[in-house]
Amino acid sequence: MSDAAATLTQDRQRLELSALSAPAVIFTVAMIAFPVVYTIWLGFQSFSSTGKQSFAGIANYSKLASDYEFWHGLWITIALYILALVLQLVFGVWLALVLFHAKRLPGIVRSMFISPFMMPPVVAGMMWLVILDPSLGAANYILQSLGLPPSEWLASPTWVIPTVALIDSWQWTPYVALIVLGGLQSLPPSVYEAAQIDGASPFKTFQRITLPLLLPTIVTAAILRSVDLLRFFDIIYITTQGGPGNASNTLNVYGFRVGFEFFNIGYASALMLTLTAIVFGAVLAFNRLRGAVAW
Amino acid sequence: MTDAPTTDRWIRYLNLLQLALAGIIILAPTVWMVLSSLKPSFEVTAYPPTLVFTPTLENYVQLMKTTPFASYAVNSLIVTIGSTSLGLLFGIPAAFAVSWTRVSWPAILTLAARMAPGTLFLLPWYVMFRQVGMIGSYTALILSHAVITLPIVIWVLLPSFDGIPRSVYEAAQVDGCSVTRILWRIALPLVGSGIAVAAILAFVFSWNYFLFALVLSNGDSKTLIAAAFNFIGEGSTQWGALMAAATLIALPPLILAALVQRWLVSGLTLGAVKG
Numbered sequence: 001m002s003d004a005a006a007t008l009t010q011d012r013q014r015l016e017l018s019a020l021s022a023p024a025v026i027f028t029v030a031m032i033a034f035p036v037v038y039t040i041w042l043g044f045q046s047f048s049s050t051g052k053q054s055f056a057g058i059a060n061y062s063k064l065a066s067d068y069e070f071w072h073g074l075w076i077t078i079a080l081y082i083l084a085l086v087l088q089l090v091f092g093v094w095l096a097l098v099l100f101h102a103k104r105l106p107g108i109v110r111s112m113f114i115s116p117f118m119m120p121p122v123v124a125g126m127m128w129l130v131i132l133d134p135s136l137g138a139a140n141y142i143l144q145s146l147g148l149p150p151s152e153w154l155a156s157p158t159w160v161i162p163t164v165a166l167i168d169s170w171q172w173t174p175y176v177a178l179i180v181l182g183g184l185q186s187l188p189p190s191v192y193e194a195a196q197i198d199g200a201s202p203f204k205t206f207q208r209i210t211l212p213l214l215l216p217t218i219v220t221a222a223i224l225r226s227v228d229l230l231r232f233f234d235i236i237y238i239t240t241q242g243g244p245g246n247a248s249n250t251l252n253v254y255g256f257r258v259g260f261e262f263f264n265i266g267y268a269s270a271l272m273l274t275l276t277a278i279v280f281g282a283v284l285a286f287n288r289l290r291g292a293v294a295w
Numbered sequence: 296m297t298d299a300p301t302t303d304r305w306i307r308y309l310n311l312l313q314l315a316l317a318g319i320i321i322l323a324p325t326v327w328m329v330l331s332s333l334k335p336s337f338e339v340t341a342y343p344p345t346l347v348f349t350p351t352l353e354n355y356v357q358l359m360k361t362t363p364f365a366s367y368a369v370n371s372l373i374v375t376i377g378s379t380s381l382g383l384l385f386g387i388p389a390a391f392a393v394s395w396t397r398v399s400w401p402a403i404l405t406l407a408a409r410m411a412p413g414t415l416f417l418l419p420w421y422v423m424f425r426q427v428g429m430i431g432s433y434t435a436l437i438l439s440h441a442v443i444t445l446p447i448v449i450w451v452l453l454p455s456f457d458g459i460p461r462s463v464y465e466a467a468q469v470d471g472c473s474v475t476r477i478l479w480r481i482a483l484p485l486v487g488s489g490i491a492v493a494a495i496l497a498f499v500f501s502w503n504y505f506l507f508a509l510v511l512s513n514g515d516s517k518t519l520i521a522a523a524f525n526f527i528g529e530g531s532t533q534w535g536a537l538m539a540a541a542t543l544i545a546l547p548p549l550i551l552a553a554l555v556q557r558w559l560v561s562g563l564t565l566g567a568v569k570g
Contacts, residue, residue, distance in 0.1 A: 028401075028404050028408075042422070131324055237509075252414060276410075
């Protein structure tokens with residue numbers, strides 16, 4: 001084949017490959033990139049109650065700084081995020097170790113472990129709403145049988161966020177566990193053998209060898225959960241709609257309500273762009289951490 | 296060293312005990328949901344809660360009679376199958392091209408949807424779809440849900456395409472095959488199981504997705520997930536019907552996920568972990 005003909009084939013090939021990814025790229029630009037640019041523009045607009053639109057400058061953003069609901073929502077979002085993330089990572093690592101030592105994992109057991117996070121969060125919300133009912137729910141019956149005081153769960157302004165964190169952890173701890181299990185299974189067996197020869201206790205082995213080697217996997221699980229937890233919406237919206245009062249009004253729930261219940265599209269855009277910046281910031285921070293703990 | 300095997304056995308028992316405990320915590324709420332859906336209506340709200348009862352399907356019958364459950368289910372199927380097909384149609388060639396060229400930005404671009412809060416897109420979509428009168432249309436719902444399915448398809452398929460040896464492509468090129476022909480005739484049959492996993496995961500996540508249908512569907516196009524609100528609205532006396540609805544809505548994703556459980560976690564981490 002001559003050089004010219006080879007270049008021709010290569011150009012043709014490159015063109016064909018671009019054409020293959022073009023539909024996905026065009027679709028994403030049309031459905032995401034363009035709307036996000038539009039949202040940025042909407043963030044500088046104000047909408048009157050009659051739907052009239054006018055340029056508002058940075059009014060939406062300066063309103064953010066003095067909006068009590070925004071700061072409250074930010075605090076709720078972060079509290080829920082940290083609580084749920086810690087629960088899921090701690091119990092996820094525990095569950096992974098238990099599964100790892102069980103060696104064989106029949107398909108039926110695996111299916112059982114994935115069932116919480118494969119069901120719609122909305123269904124999980126409906127289900128727990130009934131179980132956690134303050135007067136007739138099974139959860140309070142169990143507490144009382146054990147001689148413990150009953151809880152108001154989702155109906156209590158104090159307990160609603162821990163309760164939501166518990167529901168989400170019920171759904172996603174098995175997911176974290178299966179990711180960490182994958183990490184455990186890929187560790188070289190030689191490191192354990194060396195520790196055994198040195199006579200290290202199981203706890204020391206875990207603390208000094210397993211945990212440091214697992215950290216990159218755990219950080220990966222933390223990133224994947226952070227993205228979902230900071231945008232928390234489904235379970236809260238189906239069970240409390242941000243209540244009681246505003247006790248579970250996370251930023252995503254607040255932004256949704258400002259946009260689609262009060263139809264203040266401009267201010268909702270400013271809120272959502274701020275939340276997006278927080279999510280991307282968290283992912284970048286964790287990515288750096290992953291680089292630091294890599295081996 | 297005579298007690299070493301005994302200690303080992305105790306550690307094994309302790310481990311099985313923890314496994315059983317975890318299994319009970321994971322399964323009990325779901326079992327309770329299904330049991331409640333099968334209880335006679337007067338027994339659902341009985342306190343203390345009962346474990347032994349005569350199962351009945353009256354809650355399911357009542358659900359079908361008093362709500363348009365079947366038509367919500369059809370809406371959910373149309374939106375989910377439509378968006379999964381669209382995700383596969385756009386995602387398969389894109390994943391192939393990204394794997395071939397090792398130029399990854401198109402795949403990363405689609406990930407943006409996985410990271411940003413859905414309301415960020417929903418606000419401009421709502422404004423735009425309303426202007427062209429598409430609120431409540433299947434088209435708007437399918438397009439918005441394809442934003443969920445596309446990154447799943449691409450990221451599940453990337454490792455599958457990466458696993459095909461280069462020599463296979465090169466041999467085909469010597470025979471004069473074009474790139475597109477290589478995709479359809481050679482690569483696609485080799486990643487069949489990957490496509491099955493991608494399709495099922497896309498289906499599950501599209502079926503489960505709440506936010507977009509909440510705003511973009513209306514009375515006629517309401518999906519099951521968006522209609523879940525109506526079921527709750529019926530009040531605490533209707534627990535039986537509510538749990539029947541919850542059970543039926545959860546059934547399709549749970550059955551599909553069980554089919555691909557072995558490959559599911561590596562698919563769900565978008566390539567970050569090989570499970």
